[in-house]
Amino acid sequence: MPDPPKRVALFVTCLTDQFYPRIGVAVTKILEHFGCTVDFPRAQTCCGQPFFNNGFHPEARALAERMVPIFASYDYVVTPSGSCCAMVREQYHELFAGDAKWEKPTHDLAVRTYEFVEFLDKVLKVDFAQFKLPQPHNVTYHYTCHLRGIGIKDQGVRLLRQIGNVQFKPMEKTDQCCGFGGTFAVKYPAISGAIVQDKVSCIAASGADTLICNDAGCTMNIAGMCHRGGMDVTVKHIAELMADAMGIDVGGW
Amino acid sequence: MPVDRNTEQFLEEAQATPFDFHEISVKAAGDERLKTAVSANTQRQYDGRVSRMLDLPDPDGLRDLAGRIKQHTLDHLDYYLDQLKSAVEANGGRVHFAADGAAARRIITDIATQAKCRGVIKSKSMASEEIELAHHLERAGLDLVETDLGEFIIQISHDKPSHLVAPIIHKDRASIARLFADYFHTPYTDDPSALTRQARTFLRDKFRRADLGITGGNFLIAQTGQVCVVENEGNARQSITTPRVLVSLVGIEKLIPRLADLAVMLKLLARSSTGQPMTIYTSIFGGPRQPGEKDGPEQFHLVLLDNGRSEILADPQYRETLRCIRCGACLNACPVYRKIGGHAYGSVYPGPIGALITPLFQGLGKFQDLPQASSLCGACYEACPVKINIPKHLVNLRRDIVKGKLNGWMERLVYRLWARGLRSPMVYRMIVGLQKFDLRRRAAGTGWVHRLPRVAAGWTQVRDMPAPASRTFRQLWKDRP
Numbered sequence: 001m002p003d004p005p006k007r008v009a010l011f012v013t014c015l016t017d018q019f020y021p022r023i024g025v026a027v028t029k030i031l032e033h034f035g036c037t038v039d040f041p042r043a044q045t046c047c048g049q050p051f052f053n054n055g056f057h058p059e060a061r062a063l064a065e066r067m068v069p070i071f072a073s074y075d076y077v078v079t080p081s082g083s084c085c086a087m088v089r090e091q092y093h094e095l096f097a098g099d100a101k102w103e104k105p106t107h108d109l110a111v112r113t114y115e116f117v118e119f120l121d122k123v124l125k126v127d128f129a130q131f132k133l134p135q136p137h138n139v140t141y142h143y144t145c146h147l148r149g150i151g152i153k154d155q156g157v158r159l160l161r162q163i164g165n166v167q168f169k170p171m172e173k174t175d176q177c178c179g180f181g182g183t184f185a186v187k188y189p190a191i192s193g194a195i196v197q198d199k200v201s202c203i204a205a206s207g208a209d210t211l212i213c214n215d216a217g218c219t220m221n222i223a224g225m226c227h228r229g230g231m232d233v234t235v236k237h238i239a240e241l242m243a244d245a246m247g248i249d250v251g252g253w
Numbered sequence: 254m255p256v257d258r259n260t261e262q263f264l265e266e267a268q269a270t271p272f273d274f275h276e277i278s279v280k281a282a283g284d285e286r287l288k289t290a291v292s293a294n295t296q297r298q299y300d301g302r303v304s305r306m307l308d309l310p311d312p313d314g315l316r317d318l319a320g321r322i323k324q325h326t327l328d329h330l331d332y333y334l335d336q337l338k339s340a341v342e343a344n345g346g347r348v349h350f351a352a353d354g355a356a357a358r359r360i361i362t363d364i365a366t367q368a369k370c371r372g373v374i375k376s377k378s379m380a381s382e383e384i385e386l387a388h389h390l391e392r393a394g395l396d397l398v399e400t401d402l403g404e405f406i407i408q409i410s411h412d413k414p415s416h417l418v419a420p421i422i423h424k425d426r427a428s429i430a431r432l433f434a435d436y437f438h439t440p441y442t443d444d445p446s447a448l449t450r451q452a453r454t455f456l457r458d459k460f461r462r463a464d465l466g467i468t469g470g471n472f473l474i475a476q477t478g479q480v481c482v483v484e485n486e487g488n489a490r491q492s493i494t495t496p497r498v499l500v501s502l503v504g505i506e507k508l509i510p511r512l513a514d515l516a517v518m519l520k521l522l523a524r525s526s527t528g529q530p531m532t533i534y535t536s537i538f539g540g541p542r543q544p545g546e547k548d549g550p551e552q553f554h555l556v557l558l559d560n561g562r563s564e565i566l567a568d569p570q571y572r573e574t575l576r577c578i579r580c581g582a583c584l585n586a587c588p589v590y591r592k593i594g595g596h597a598y599g600s601v602y603p604g605p606i607g608a609l610i611t612p613l614f615q616g617l618g619k620f621q622d623l624p625q626a627s628s629l630c631g632a633c634y635e636a637c638p639v640k641i642n643i644p645k646h647l648v649n650l651r652r653d654i655v656k657g658k659l660n661g662w663m664e665r666l667v668y669r670l671w672a673r674g675l676r677s678p679m680v681y682r683m684i685v686g687l688q689k690f691d692l693r694r695r696a697a698g699t700g701w702v703h704r705l706p707r708v709a710a711g712w713t714q715v716r717d718m719p720a721p722a723s724r725t726f727r728q729l730w731k732d733r734p
Contacts, residue, residue, distance in 0.1 A: 012726050012727075014681075014685075016726060017685070017725050017726045017727055018685055018688070018689065018721045018722065018725055019719055019721055019722060020722070021722050021724065021725055021726035021728075021729050022722075024726035024729070024730075025726070025729060040726075040727075040730050042678065042727065042730075043678055044678075045675045045676070045677075045678055045681040046675045046681070048672075051668060051672050052648065053629060053648060053651070054651055054655070054668060055648065055650075055651030055652035055653070055654055055655040055656075056652075056655055056665075056668050056669070056672060057652050057655075059668065059669060059672035059673075060672075062672065062676060063672060063675060063676065066676060094645070145628070145629075145630035145631055145632070146631070148630075148631040148632070148634075148635055149631055173296075175632070176588055176591075176632075177588040177628050177630035177632065179588065179628060180628060181627065181628025181629055181630070182628075182629075184625075184626070184627065184628045184629075185628075185711070185712055186709050186710075186711040186712050187625065187626075187711060188275075188278065188625075188626050188711070189711035189712070189714040189715050190278060190279040190282040190283065190715075191278055191282050191589055191592055191593060191626060192628070192711075192715065193282070193714070193715030193716065194282040194283075194288065194592040194593075195588045195589070195591075195592055195628075196715070196716060197715075198292075198588075198591075198592070220718065220719055221716065223719060224701075224712075224716035224717040224718055224719060225715070225716040225717075227701055227716075227717045227719075228715070228716045228717045252729065252732065253729075253732060253733050253734060
């Protein structure tokens with residue numbers, strides 16, 4: 001008897017929703033390809049991360065209290081952004097610490113929430129070597145910071161390198177922050193700018209034509225800097241790269 | 254060296270200027286020479302730490318243990334301080350508790366006066382920088398020289414250290430060469446061996462003549478009443494063994510229970526700092542010269558510095574920040590520190606740990622930019638040998654800023670309205686719709702916005718902004734068959 005299909009709720013994140021909807025489409029179609037039923041609970045808005053990070057904890061908690069029941073009835077919650085995943089998995093515990101009524105539902109949600117690559121690797125146990133890009137590409141990888149918060153080290157790179165026609169070009173300082181940090185990039189532009197300039201220099205030095213970056217915030221930051229500097233690099237989420245390899249159209253259904 | 258007019262002026266200016274993080278950090282981030290020096294040196298130390306930690310069979314487990322040792326000690330600091338005092342006194346040493354910097358300076362000046370000391374050799378101590386001890390002793394008429402080469406360079410250039418472990422990380426070879434030529438009245442050379450030899454000759458004369466040695470302390474061992482000092486140059490050793498009076502100035506949080514605990518810490522300290530398995534010299538000392546011993550001072554004084562530490566200790570949330578062993582690993586890992594260097598933090602403790610303890614020691618009002626000027630990337634937490642959760646505390650300080658109304662009322666209002674709006678999917682869609690309309694209009698079909706409205710102009714000051722997609726994912730989902 002085959003396993004019943006895994007019921008997955010897509011937690012798309014506000015930045016992906018507005019700026020990179022094709023990542024949401026790619027994630028949905030890829031998960032369906034591997035036998036999941038994917039739902040998008042429309043009541044979702046924001047996990048509260050910008051408010052938590054900026055010290056507005058009651059406001060963050062109010063948003064977290066909305067989030068928990070929205071995703072309660074699914075086997076898994078999958079998100080294409082490591083930082084939002086970390087918010088639900090780690091910071092929600094802090095927000096609800098000591099609150100007997102919320103501790104169990106929060107813990108329940110945390111153990112069912114996965115970052116996209118993590119889900120493919122740990123739960124679906126997908127073999128990435130079965131994919132092959134239509135054309136060879138020089139590809140490099142940015143280690144998005146919040147993967148630290150959810151205990152992911154080099155899985156992203158390892159899996160990326162398994163894909164056929166990926167000519168992997170390692171980047172120096174791949175695990176150095178890109179300088180996004182949410183409102184940090186707006187409030188401290190000189191510092192943030194110096195940091196993202198460093199990242200872009202490392203990308204250029206790697207010789208890659210494609211950067212894999214699995215967080216919408218980092219992508220906006222890095223791609224925005226590349227564009228300002230006239231650099232010709234395509235920045236993609238790994239879901240988009242996989243969609244290329246699987247012949248999936250991410251423009252629509 | 255009696256203090257000269259240059260130093261006096263420098264100190265006065267430093268006191269008088271209100272701390273403007275924005276101004277200093279912008280200047281630092283644009284200083285290519287500084288960025289190059291700091292980036293290269295921090296990267297080297299960072300890479301060193303990463304490699305050397307792999308020598309250990311279970312680096313994460315060891316960091317965990319080290320963190321727990323420090324936390325335990327902090328949780329029972331009164332007990333261990335008592336034990337330390339008894340042990341030091343049993344060895345023939347004296348313990349002085351200094352409530353603040355002024356008390357510590359007075360205690361040490363009195364020791365020097367009573368013992369009729371004239372020449373002071375001092376090894377590296379961040380606690381002494383914290384209380385500006387050297388300047389105070391110079392003003393009291395003592396001939397004081399910093400014997401750590403980096404600190405010596407800082408002293409003669411009237412500068413301040415910019416890193417916990419590598420004080421002159423912000424300087425380059427040419428400026429040091431120029432400094433030596435001017436100071437020693439010798440021909441200019443930038444050969445590192447020649448410069449080091451010059452300093453060595455100068456310092457060895459000071460070692461011979463000094464009657465007061467002042468050290469810091471990396472660790473205090475409660476069980477044995479000893480101080481542990483680690484170093485690469487051997488100057489601390491000179492300060493410990495040669496002068497007839499020895500003073501060690503150490504923060505109360507440096508305490509650990511036993512020598513066995515020291516073994517854990519020593520496995521981690523140099524590895525985390527510079528990527529060395531151990532420093533060249535490790536000294537464990539305490540008490541004056543014992544009968545039958547050939548070396549050692551006549552008097553040993555341990556000055557324990559509080560200066561705000563017990564207030565932090567009393568706060569169960571922030572107590573963890575006192576675990577710090579001043580290794581500098583967080584500085585080396587930090588993308589912000591790598592770009593702006595240490596002086597931009599405006600206090601003796603820079604980098605991620607400084608962003609925590611400087612506001613805690615000196616007030617969040619004056620230093621509220623420090624916890625905010627972080628992307629919360631977590632590299633510091635990953636690097637910390639005693640597992641201080643620095644990002645969590647940076648967020649806690651931000652929460653304190655909001656609760657204390659230290660940020661602008663407009664900012665608080667905007668965040669609260671925004672958060673309220675997000676509680677309704679309909680309002681969320683409205684905000685998103687308005688934003689999409691405005692940004693796509695600004696992008697004028699190119700897909701990129703070059704100038705954002707004033708509230709977000711910081712973004713487009715340095716980079717472009719992608720325009721939102723023509724349809725949101727939410728809207729696309731509605732089309733699903």
